[in-house]
Amino acid sequence: MPHHTPLIATIVGGLVLAFIFGAIAHRLRLPPLIGYLVAGICAGPFTPGFVADQSLAPELAEIGVILLMFGVGLHFSLKDLLSVKVIAIPGAVVQIAVAALMGMGLAWAMGWPMGGGLIFGLALSVASTVVLLTALQERRLLETGRGKIAIGWLIVEDLAMVLALVLIPALGGLLGAKGSGAGDGNVLMTLAVTIGKVVAFVVFMLVVGKRFIPWLLARIADTGSHELFRLAVLAIGLGVAFGSTVVFGVSFALGAFFAGMILSESELAHRAAEESLPLREAFAVLFFVSVGMLFDPSILLREPLALLVTVLIIVIGKSVAAFLIVRAFGHPHDTALTIAASLAQIGEFSFILASLGVAMHLLPATGKDLILAGAILSILLNPLLFSLLDRYASRLAEAGPLPDELESGEEAWLTAATLSGHTVLVGYGRVGSLVGAELATAGRPFVVIEARADCHQLAECHGVPVLVGNALADDLLVVAGIDRASWLVVAISNAFEAGQIIAQARDLNPALQVVACAHSDAEAAHLTGLGAAHAVVGEQELARGISTLVLTPAH
Numbered sequence: 001m002p003h004h005t006p007l008i009a010t011i012v013g014g015l016v017l018a019f020i021f022g023a024i025a026h027r028l029r030l031p032p033l034i035g036y037l038v039a040g041i042c043a044g045p046f047t048p049g050f051v052a053d054q055s056l057a058p059e060l061a062e063i064g065v066i067l068l069m070f071g072v073g074l075h076f077s078l079k080d081l082l083s084v085k086v087i088a089i090p091g092a093v094v095q096i097a098v099a100a101l102m103g104m105g106l107a108w109a110m111g112w113p114m115g116g117g118l119i120f121g122l123a124l125s126v127a128s129t130v131v132l133l134t135a136l137q138e139r140r141l142l143e144t145g146r147g148k149i150a151i152g153w154l155i156v157e158d159l160a161m162v163l164a165l166v167l168i169p170a171l172g173g174l175l176g177a178k179g180s181g182a183g184d185g186n187v188l189m190t191l192a193v194t195i196g197k198v199v200a201f202v203v204f205m206l207v208v209g210k211r212f213i214p215w216l217l218a219r220i221a222d223t224g225s226h227e228l229f230r231l232a233v234l235a236i237g238l239g240v241a242f243g244s245t246v247v248f249g250v251s252f253a254l255g256a257f258f259a260g261m262i263l264s265e266s267e268l269a270h271r272a273a274e275e276s277l278p279l280r281e282a283f284a285v286l287f288f289v290s291v292g293m294l295f296d297p298s299i300l301l302r303e304p305l306a307l308l309v310t311v312l313i314i315v316i317g318k319s320v321a322a323f324l325i326v327r328a329f330g331h332p333h334d335t336a337l338t339i340a341a342s343l344a345q346i347g348e349f350s351f352i353l354a355s356l357g358v359a360m361h362l363l364p365a366t367g368k369d370l371i372l373a374g375a376i377l378s379i380l381l382n383p384l385l386f387s388l389l390d391r392y393a394s395r396l397a398e399a400g401p402l403p404d405e406l407e408s409g410e411e412a413w414l415t416a417a418t419l420s421g422h423t424v425l426v427g428y429g430r431v432g433s434l435v436g437a438e439l440a441t442a443g444r445p446f447v448v449i450e451a452r453a454d455c456h457q458l459a460e461c462h463g464v465p466v467l468v469g470n471a472l473a474d475d476l477l478v479v480a481g482i483d484r485a486s487w488l489v490v491a492i493s494n495a496f497e498a499g500q501i502i503a504q505a506r507d508l509n510p511a512l513q514v515v516a517c518a519h520s521d522a523e524a525a526h527l528t529g530l531g532a533a534h535a536v537v538g539e540q541e542l543a544r545g546i547s548t549l550v551l552t553p554a555h
Contacts, residue, residue: 006053011060013052014289015282017043022285031383033134033288037376040292047297057290058351061130063238064283065348066256068133070237071280072142072151073260074273075452078206080148081155081261088152091325095153095343096160098321099125102313107367110306115175116367119357122164123371124313126157128347129253130287131379135342135386139470143452146338149326153339158254159198161349166194166249168356175362194249201248205258209240213259214266221268230275236263237276287348288379294351295376299369306366310374315381319344337392341385345378346371419445423487424480426450426471426501428464431517431538432491436464447480471501483509490516490532495523499530506531 017039025035043052103121104114112120132154133142141147168175170190213236220232237256244255263269299307319340326336354371357363423439423446425432432448439446448466467476482488488505490498498516505512514532518524524535 007056009050010052010056011286013043013050014039014057014060014286017050018285018289033131033383034380036285036288037292037295037379040289041295041297042292043289044293044295046295052289052293054293057286057293060283061287061290061348062252064280064285064287065129066238066241066252067234067276067280068130068284069253070241070256070260071273071276072133073257073262074264074269074276075143076148076151076257076261077264078261081152084149084152087149087326087329087331088156091322091329091339092153092156092160094325095318095321096122096125096157099313099318102317103310106306106309106313110366112364112367113175113362115360115362116357116364118175119168119353119363120367120371122161123350123353123357124310124346124374125318126161126346126349126353127154127318127343128345128350128375128379129154129158130284131345131347131382132342134284135382139386139472141338141451141470144469146335149331149335150339150342153343155254155257158251158349161353162198162249162251162254163191163194165352165356166190168353169360175360197248198250201244201250201255202258204248205240205262209259209262210265213240213262214268217263217266217268217272221271229271233272233275234279291347291375291379294372296369296372299373303366303370306370307373307377310370311377311381314346314374314378315344315385319385334389334392337389341382341389344385345382346375347379350375419447419481420484421486422446422481422484423489424449424477424482424485424505425489425491426498427491428466429491429493432489435489435491440464449476449480472497472504477501477505477508482512485509486513488512488514490514490527492517493519495519495526499527502527502530502532 018036021035021039022032025032045051100121103124104117107117107120136142136147220229237259240259241252241256244250245252322343323336323340326339350371354368358368425446426449428448428450448464449471451470469476471477482505490501492498502514515534516527516532518535518537524537527535
């Protein structure tokens with residue numbers, strides 16, 4: 001067989017370049033995704049050297065979108081989705097309308113036809129699934145109130161774009177289309193059929209999928225085969241996403257999200273999320289590489305003013321609209337700021353709309369270039385917005401007002417403010433909850449920091465004071481009184497995040513005693529190097545316990 005194929009070259013080249021530039025970005029204390037975008041630019045046709053296959057890269061990136069939305073669905077429930085419908089539905093619709101009007105205004109100023117302006121405006125109105133979810137996951141905000149609103153908002157945007165992609169070709173004649181995809185159909189019939197398919201998909205998933213998917217995964221788990229279970233998880237996520245698109249005409253992302261949401265009611269949901277995580281992260285990297293490949297740097301010289309206005313609409317216009325909408329619904333400033341920062345970028349649906357507009361001869365080639373360049377620049381700026389948001393949250397914590405995620409746990413916040421010489425316990429999962437029980441039995445005062453909904457609900461059921469959120473992003477270490485604490489116990493599975501928490505805590509309190517969980521000697525060395533006095537390797541402690549039982553003479 002040949003030793004070089006476009007598929008292998010695209011995957012290997014994309015991942016290797018992403019690793020190199022991601023490592024450089026991390027070394028420069030920049031978000032790794034900036035390195036991934038630069039890798040894509042280097043692998044694109046507009047720069048010399050290696051050129052990846054531009055037709056394959058977006059399809060590989062789509063797998064990342066599917067797996068990412070499937071993973072989000074695994075931590076989400078229908079109840080969570082319905083709980084934010086009051087703000088997510090009108091908020092997303094109004095925000096799309098505002099951004100679309102701003103985009104149409106720019107298109108009108110450039111002399112484009114109405115149809116081109118409509119597509120341009122819609123492309124600027126919809127946020128990227130991967131960028132939004134990556135930002136929320138890095139800050140462990142997915143299962144917080146803010147995260148649920150952002151995801152609900154994203155789902156509504158997804159549905160709106162599905163309708164737009166179906167209706168634009170049907171309205172092609174009215175919009176002045178000339179190329180492929182243009183058509184004059186019965187718009188009302190097309191709209192009815194599209195909505196009918198979406199409703200049919202939701203009903204099918206709630207009636208058939210809700211029974212079949214958990215049952216299938218449970219049967220596979222009973223076989224005891226780790227490989228089959230991992231394969232079943234991937235087959236369910238990818239299979240439902242593809243089938244929902246082919247049969248019901250909904251997007252890959254929406255199909256994958258519903259598959260995960262249905263599976264979330266199974267007791268195996270947590271294990272399923274762990275199994276899909278490595279592949280999910282690898283293909284998410286390829287998404288950013290594929291976006292970088294589309295960027296033509298010459299647009300910076302050809303249309304600098306138009307590009308500046310485009311970026312301002314995406315980053316400022318959309319954000320201000322989202323902020324005002326969230327505030328109008330009575331939510332606090334930090335919730336509004338999180339939603340605004342989350343939506344201040346564009347991505348995959350924008351590219352699809354741009355390609356459709358060019359194919360129908362509605363959108364000029366310059367419009368597509370502006371959309372692609374606007375996506376790149378807004379994605380580059382998005383981490384900066386979240387960094388500013390994190391600093392704002394830090395000032396709030398130091399000033400004293402409660403962040404919105406702490407309002408439901410005001411008692412915990414007040415408890416932490418009065419404690420001294422206490423223990424701060426980060427993570428209340430399988431290990432953290434046992435540690436908490438021992439501390440409670442010994443009468444030792446402690447405060448828990450936990451972001452996962454199921455874990456912080458468990459802590460509340462146990463009567464434990466719990467601060468909801470990410471210990472790093474929300475600056476909850478300060479709120480938990482880490483500067484006055486005697487002990488920090490980090491009971492989370494992510495060693496890299498644990499290391500960051502330990503380093504930050506030691507900066508705030510050099511005399512702090514730190515204990516952390518590790519899964520290997522290498523992780524233990526990493527954590528102790530960052531300041532942990534003790535790094536307990538679970539497997540070693542388990543082995544000691546078993547050995548003691550086996551080697552102790554029977555009485």
